[in-house]
Amino acid sequence: MEGFTFRLRFAFNGEGNTMNEDLARHAVACRHWRWLPGMLTQHGRICGAGYLVSDDIDEGGQPFVDCTDTIDDWSNLTPDLTDPATLGCLLALVREVWGCDWLTCQPLLTAGGVHGWRVVGTSARPGHTEADALVAALEAAP
Numbered sequence: 001m002e003g004f005t006f007r008l009r010f011a012f013n014g015e016g017n018t019m020n021e022d023l024a025r026h027a028v029a030c031r032h033w034r035w036l037p038g039m040l041t042q043h044g045r046i047c048g049a050g051y052l053v054s055d056d057i058d059e060g061g062q063p064f065v066d067c068t069d070t071i072d073d074w075s076n077l078t079p080d081l082t083d084p085a086t087l088g089c090l091l092a093l094v095r096e097v098w099g100c101d102w103l104t105c106q107p108l109l110t111a112g113g114v115h116g117w118r119v120v121g122t123s124a125r126p127g128h129t130e131a132d133a134l135v136a137a138l139e140a141a142p
Contacts, residue, residue, distance in 0.1 A: 020131065024078035027090070027135045032097040039090075040083040081131035090134045097141040098122055105130050105137075 027033055039046045079086050095103045100121055108116040108126060117133035118126040124140040127133030 020081045021078065023132060023135055024081050027081070027138065028078060030135065030138045032093070032138050032141050034093065035077070035079075036089040036093060038088070039086045040080040041077045042080065045085075081135075087131060087134065090131070090138070094119060094122075094134055094137045094141070097138065103137070105133055 035046050037046050079090070081087065081090070091103070091105060095101055098121070103119055103121045105117055105119050107114040107130075108118055116126045116128055117130045118124070119133050119137035122137045122140060124133070124137035127136050
């Protein structure tokens with residue numbers, strides 16, 4: 001696409017780790033990053049100040065939610081950037097740090113389909129994926 005240059009910062013390493021895991025580590029390293037309730041981690045969903053939700057099955061086979069597991073070590077947590085709720089929280093965080101409630105993440109379309117994503121209303125670079133564009137906007141925030 002003319003006028004846009006994409007830098008795919010994270011590549012598949014062939015060992016089962018996708019670029020999303022590297023991108024997730026990059027996201028939490030951003031100076032504006034913070035965990036929001038509803039974000040999914042590799043250990044469960046954040047449900048509030050220092051707690052994880054664990055989805056368990058009771059003795060009768062019914063699911064129940066337990067929100068009592070406290071988070072002692074935040075440094076090992078990474079967000080699941082394939083989770084829709086986590087992406088929504090990331091968009092909310094991007095809007096907050098840019099001070100603009102109308103920011104949106106949109107696909108860059110050509111006749112051949114989607115060729116990347118951008119966060120409209122920011123100076124952030126486009127991303128290869130929606131998550132990549134949101135992390136780039138978080139990183140570029142003033």
